[in-house]
Amino acid sequence: MRLLYSFVWGLSLPFAVFRLWWRGRREPGYRQHIAERLGFFPAYQTQATIWVHAVSAGETRAAEPLIRALLDAYPQHHLLLTHMTATGRETGGKLFADVSSRLTQAFLPYDINWMMRRFLRHYSPQLCVLIETEVWPNLIAQCKELQVPVTLVNARLSEKSLNKARRLSALMLPAAHAISAVAAQSNPDADRLRELGISEPQVTGNMKFDVTPPxxxxxxxxxxxxxxxxxxxxxxxxxxxxxxxxxxxxxxxxxxxxxxxxxxxxxxxxxxxxxxxxxxxxxxxxxxxxxxxxxxxxxxxxxxxxxxxxxxxxxxxxxxxxxxxxxxxxxxxxxxxxxxxxxxxxxxxxxxxxxxxxxxxxxxxxxxxxxxxxxxxxxxxxxxxxxxxxxxxxxxxxxxxxxxxxxxxxxxxxxxxxxxxxxxxx
Structure with missing residues (x-):
C-alpha cells in the first residue's frame, strides 16, 4: 500500500509544484524555498538537533511553549522547525525571532521516500516531534529506518479523521504502530488514537493553554x-x-x-x-x-x-x-x-x-x-x-x-x- 501511495505521490508531484506557484499569486511565501519541498536544503552545521514539525500557523502557535521549554531544558541542542504552509513559516519567524540563533526553519519535503531520506540525512535529528495531527507514512517509515524516534504531541483526532484513517488502514496502521510516544489533548482523542492502532497514548492536555498572551x-x-x-x-x-x-x-x-x-x-x-x-x-x-x-x-x-x-x-x-x-x-x-x-x-x-x-x-x-x-x-x-x-x-x-x-x-x-x-x- 505504501508503494502505491509513493507512486501516486510521484505522479502528482508536478501538479503539487504548480499548485505552490498558483497559491503564490496571493501568498508570495509559497513561491519561496520551493527547493526545500523537493528535498534540497541550505548548508547545515552538524549538531544535536530536535526536530519539531508544525504544519501551519495554528500548530506553530500551539508549539510555542514546548519549543521554548525544549530550548531551555536542552541548551546543547539546536531546534529545527518545519512547516507545510507559508503562514506557518511566517508565524514561526515572528514568534521565535528572539531565539533565531538556536532555531532553523524549513519547509518539510513532500512525503516521498527519497525526499524524506535526504531531509533526515541532511539534518540528522535526534528526535522527531509531530504537532497535533500530522502522520505521514513515508516520513515515519524513513525515521524508523534511520532510527529517529517519532513522537506525536498535542495530538487530536476527530471521529471524521478516524473514519478516513480506517478506510486507509493498510497505509495508516503501520505508520501508527511506528510512533514511539503519543501525548493526546483529551480522553476522547486518546480513545480514537487507540482505535487507530497507537498503543498507550497519554493524556497531557492542550499546550495552547500554556501560551502566554503577548x-x-x-x-x-x-x-x-x-x-x-x-x-x-x-x-x-x-x-x-x-x-x-x-x-x-x-x-x-x-x-x-x-x-x-x-x-x-x-x-x-x-x-x-x-x-x-x-x-x-x-x-x-x-x-x-x-x-x-x-x-x-x-x-x-x-x-x-x-x-x-x-x-x-x-x-x-x-x-x-x-x-x-x-x-x-x-x-x-x-x-x-x-x-x-x-x-x-x-x-x-x-x-x-x-x-x-x-x-x-x-x-x-x-x-x-x-x-x-x-x-x-x-x-x-x-x-x-x-x-x-x-x-x-x-x-x-x-x-x-x-x-x-x-x-x-x-x-x-x-x-x-x-x-x-x-x-x-x-
Whole structure:
C-alpha cells in the first residue's frame, strides 16, 4: 500500500509544484524555498538537533511553549522547525525571532521516500516531534529506518479523521504502530488514537493553554478599542468559507433595528480570503474598514458610520480579543469542526460557538459546562445571543471571569509533554 501511495505521490508531484506557484499569486511565501519541498536544503552545521514539525500557523502557535521549554531544558541542542504552509513559516519567524540563533526553519519535503531520506540525512535529528495531527507514512517509515524516534504531541483526532484513517488502514496502521510516544489533548482523542492502532497514548492536555498572551497585543487591543469610541464590539474570529455570508446576512437583518449600534469585527481564518470577504462587504453595501489600513499602535478614531472592521492581518488575534466585548469562534457554523476557544478564554471574554465543534468536542463541552461559553445553532441566534450579552453586563462579565478561570485551570500540558519526551533526549 505504501508503494502505491509513493507512486501516486510521484505522479502528482508536478501538479503539487504548480499548485505552490498558483497559491503564490496571493501568498508570495509559497513561491519561496520551493527547493526545500523537493528535498534540497541550505548548508547545515552538524549538531544535536530536535526536530519539531508544525504544519501551519495554528500548530506553530500551539508549539510555542514546548519549543521554548525544549530550548531551555536542552541548551546543547539546536531546534529545527518545519512547516507545510507559508503562514506557518511566517508565524514561526515572528514568534521565535528572539531565539533565531538556536532555531532553523524549513519547509518539510513532500512525503516521498527519497525526499524524506535526504531531509533526515541532511539534518540528522535526534528526535522527531509531530504537532497535533500530522502522520505521514513515508516520513515515519524513513525515521524508523534511520532510527529517529517519532513522537506525536498535542495530538487530536476527530471521529471524521478516524473514519478516513480506517478506510486507509493498510497505509495508516503501520505508520501508527511506528510512533514511539503519543501525548493526546483529551480522553476522547486518546480513545480514537487507540482505535487507530497507537498503543498507550497519554493524556497531557492542550499546550495552547500554556501560551502566554503577548502584552503588546493587549496594549494594541486597548488602543484599537479607543478608536471605536463608545461602541460595543462583537468579534467573529477565525471565520471560514461559508460563514461570513451567513453572519453578514444576519447582521444586516438586525443592525437597522438596534438603537445602540455595535461594531462587528470579522477575522477570516485564512489570509487568502481577506480580499474575498472584503468583496462580500462591498457587494452588500456595508461600510467597513480594513485593519491593515490602520496604524498598528496609535489608531485614529474610526468613523461612526463604519459597521464592520475586517481583520486582515496575521498574528494579531489576541489584539482582536482584547478589543472585543463578546467573541464568536468560527469554523463552527458550518460542518468544519470548529476552532479552539483557548485564546478567547485567555483574554477573559464571553465566548459563543456553533454546533459543529467535533475537532474540539471535549474542550468545547468543558468550557460550556464551566459557564465560559454558550452554544448557538446558527448565525442569527449567534448575533441575538451576542446582542443579549452586550445588554447584560453582569452575565457577560461573569462569563468572562469563568473563561479566564477555565484557561488557568487547564494549564500544565507542556510540562507533562516534556516528561514524555525526556527519555528520547537523555
Amino acid at each position: 502584552a503588546l497585543m493587549a496594549e494594541r487591543g486597548i488602543a484599537l478599542r479607543r478608536s471605536f469610541g463608545e461602541r460595543q464590539v462583537i468579534l467573529c474570529a477565525s471565520t471560514r468559507d461559508g460563514e461570513e455570508e451567513l453572519i453578514l446576512a444576519a447582521f444586516q437583518e438586525q443592525f437597522p433595528l438596534l438603537t445602540e449600534k455595535p461594531l462587528l469585527i470579522i477575522t477570516p481564518r485564512h489570509p487568502q480570503r481577506f480580499d474575498q470577504v472584503a468583496g462580500m462587504l462591498e457587494t452588500r453595501g456595508i461600510a467597513y474598514v480594513r485593519r491593515s489600513t490602520l496604524d498598528h499602535d496609535t489608531v485614529a478614531p474610526i468613523a461612526s458610520d463604519v459597521q464592520v472592521l475586517l481583520g486582515d492581518t496575521m498574528g494579531e488575534m489576541y489584539m482582536y480579543y482584547a478589543a472585543a466585548d463578546v467573541a464568536f469562534v468560527g469554523g463552527s457554523l458550518v460542518p468544519l469542526g470548529g476552532h479552539n476557544l483557548i485564546e478567547a478564554c485567555a483574554m477573559g471574554k464571553a465566548v459563543l460557538t456553533g454546533l459543529h465543534t467535533f475537532n474540539f468536542s471535549e474542550i468545547t463541552d468543558q468550557a460550556i459546562a464551566a459557564g465560559a461559553a454558550l452554544r448557538v445553532d446558527g448565525a442569527r441566534s449567534m448575533l441575538r445571543e451576542a446582542l443579549a450579552l452586550l445588554g447584560d453586563d453582569k452575565k457577560r462579565n461573569d462569563m468572562g471571569q469563568h473563561a479566564y478561570a477555565f484557561f488557568l485551570q487547564h494549564q500544565g500540558a507542556t510540562a507533562r509533554t516534556m516528561a514524555i519526551l525526556a527519555p528520547y533526549l537523555s
